[in-house]
Amino acid sequence: MKKGTSIMVGILILCFIASMVGIFQLFKAKTNKPVPLLNKDLNFFGATSKKGPGIGVVRVYGPIMTEAESYFAGFQERGCDSIVKKLDKFRKDDRVRAVVLRVNSPGGSIGASQEITEAVRRLKDDGKKVIVSMGDIAASGGYYISALADKIVANRGTITGSIGVISAGLNLTGLMEKHGVKMNVVKQGKNKDIFAYWRDMTAEERTILEELSKNVYEQFLEVVSKGRNIPKNELLPIADGKIITGEQALKLRLVDELGGFLKAVTIAANEVGLDPENPNLITSTEVGFQKLFELIGQESMSQRSMNFQQMLMSNPLPVLYYCAYSIPAPYITMMQ
Structure with missing residues (x-):
């Protein structure tokens, strides 16, 4: 069998398995049987819930970005818009007494982080508790969206912090000169x-970007200071962009307790008077195909990033050509 055919058959088999699991989950969701917490804490294909009050679970995995509201086979793409909709849906759902926000993100763009943060604020304004559970990493924008939570739970080795702002661009003047590439520009x-x-950045341009960066940094500090009840003058020494562990963050009052997802669920249940042994987790209706496509997308992004790095190390000329055909955006996305 040819290699291409084998790959296609493998994909079809995976799709079939994913669809069967998804159908099973949909049928399972119609029953009223309570599912033990240990069997549904991080259910890969999405968990079901019994009727009655419970705890909503929203996951923020990967870079925090604003993504297009396009659909593939009826499933919405990932991005801050999807996360905000889930949070607002739980805000309006009378069954949901509290929300556990599971964060496993290195950060992202400021706009997307702020939209999720505002959704968390709306939840709290409506009287619902928000507990953050930090996974491997919840740094920069990942910490930004966590700061307003009622309580933050991190693992001892969780990488968090990175309270700061950065914007960066390539300077390929030396590479262009080496290969005889010039740029024609018409601008207003x-x-x-x-x-x-x-070309090199001018002093005036650097001043503009520094002022922009400072303004966004102040916005970041304001959220963290308010959410963690730490005065800005006490926050500044630890808000220098460095990353820290969950254990260190606890000592600095950036997190409240150490533990994993189950610890966060237990805290949420106790906060709203639910049984911590069977709190009834309410998750989004993610089923087999959606998870499969998300995984394929994540793998594709990871592979593209790896290929780009390998290409840059082996031969920078294609990167130069790529940049030459890419018009700079009319705005700058500040990364957290």
Whole structure:
């Protein structure tokens, strides 16, 4: 059998298995049998819930970005829009007494982080408890969206912190000169190409970006200071962009307790008077195909990043050509 055919058959088999699991989960969701917490804490294909009050679970995995509201086979793509909708859905659901926000993210764009943070604020304003459970990493934007929670739970080795802002652009002038590449530019507004990779940054441009970065940094500090009840003057020494462990964060009052997802669920249950042994977790209706496509997308992004790095190390010329055909965006996305 040819290699291409084998791959196609393998994909079809995986799709069949995913669809069968999804159908099983949908039928399972119609029953009223309580499912033990240990069997549904991080159910890969999405968990079901029994009727009655419970705890909503929303997962924020990977970079925090705003993604297009497109659909594939009826399943919504990942992104902050999807997360905000889930949080607002739980806010309006009378069954949901509290929400556990499971964060496993290195950060992302400021706009997307702020939209999720505002959704958390709305939940709290409506009287619902929000407990954050940090996974492997909840740094920068991952910490930003966690800061307003009623309580933050992190593992001892969770990588968190990184309270800071960064924006960066390539300077390929030396590479362009080496290969005889020049850039023709027509612009209106002297700062339109402020992150141009074909020339050095001017002093005026650097000042503009520093002021922009400082403003966003102040916004970040304000959220953390309010959410953690730490005065800004006490926060500044630890808000220098460094990463820390969950154990260190506990000593610095950036998290409240050490533990995993189950610890966060137990805290949420106790906060709202539910049985911590069987709190009835209410998750989104993610089923087999959606999870399969998400995994394929994550693997694809990871592979593309790896291929780009390998190409840059082996031969930088294609990267130069790529940049030459990419028009700089009319805005700068500040990364947290």
